[in-house]
Amino acid sequence: MEPRTCISRGFDFITMDSLEDANRCIKHLNQSVLEGRYITVEKVSNFYIDW
Secondary structure, three states: OEOOOOEOOOOOOOOOOOHHHHHHHHHHHOOOEEOOEEOOOOOOOOOOOOO
16 A cells, blocks of 8 residues: 555565465465456565655
8 A cells, every 4th residue: 555645556565474375475466356456476586665
């Protein structure tokens, strides 16, 4: 959620305990349906958020 407006930005970042767990989530959840919408699950190596 964007802190200033409290509106969802439509994405999130999560951390996993291991690379194996992350790869398993990507394999099983990428392009799956969550609450009626297709989701993309992928690894991010570097990111910067300017809030």
